[in-house]
Amino acid sequence: MKIELFYSPVTCAMAPYINLTEAGADFEVHALNFRTNDHLSPEYRKINPKHKVPMLLVDGERLTETAAIHLWMTEAFTDAKLMPTDTLGKAQAISLLSWVSGGIHPYLSRINNPARVCDIEGTAKNVVEHASEYLYETFGLADEMLEGIDYLMGDYSASDAYFFWAIRRFTQFKLDLDRFPNVSAYYGRMQTRDSVQKLLTFERETIEEFKRAA
C-alpha cells in the first residue's frame, strides 16, 4: 500500500504525521510551503480542490478531513490501537476528532487570519477577541476532561495528536495556557512521545529546507 501525506509545517497536518508514525506506517510526505502559497497552486488544487492539508493519497485515492483520515488509519493499522474497537468507543474517538476539527480549529484559524471572517477595517481585533474568549471556554472543558487522566481517552488515541496541534497553535497565538493546568501538563506529556519528537524534528528540517530554497 502506498501512503502519501500532503503536509505543511505548523499546520494540523502534523496530526496524521504523528499518528502514522505511532502506527509504524511507511509513508511519503509531500511538504507544501504555505508562505509561497503552494497549496493554492493549480497543481495542488487539481489533486485537492479544497486546497487544504492534511490530505492522504492511499494508492492514489484521495482522502481529506482529519477525522476521516484517522478513521481510515485506525482500520488500516489495527495493531496501533489508535481508537477503541467497540462501537461506542470508536464513536467517542470520532467525537473528539470532530470536536477539534469543528469546535476548536475554526477559532484558531480566525485568530490566524481574522480577515477571512470579516475584512471590514477595524474589525480584526474584535474577531480575535471573540475567538479567544470562545477558545478559553473550550480549553476549560478540555481541562476538566483531562482531570486525573493522561490522554483524552485515558490511553493515547488518535485525537491526542490533533488536540496537541491545537494547543500548540493556542500558545503560538500567545493565549494563556497557564490557566489550564491539566491541559498544560498534557501538552508537556505529549512532547515526550517519540512520534511527536519525530514530527517536531521533521518540521524544523522542512522549514530549514524551505528557507534554503527561497
Ligand SMILES: N[C@@H](CCC(=O)N[C@@H](CS)C(=O)NCC(=O)O)C(=O)O
Ligand atoms: N476540515 C479540515 C480542515 C483542514 C484545514 O483547515 N487545514 C488548514 C491548515 S491547519 C489549511 O490547509 N488551510 C489552507 C487553506 O485553507 O487554504 C480538516 O479537518 O482536515
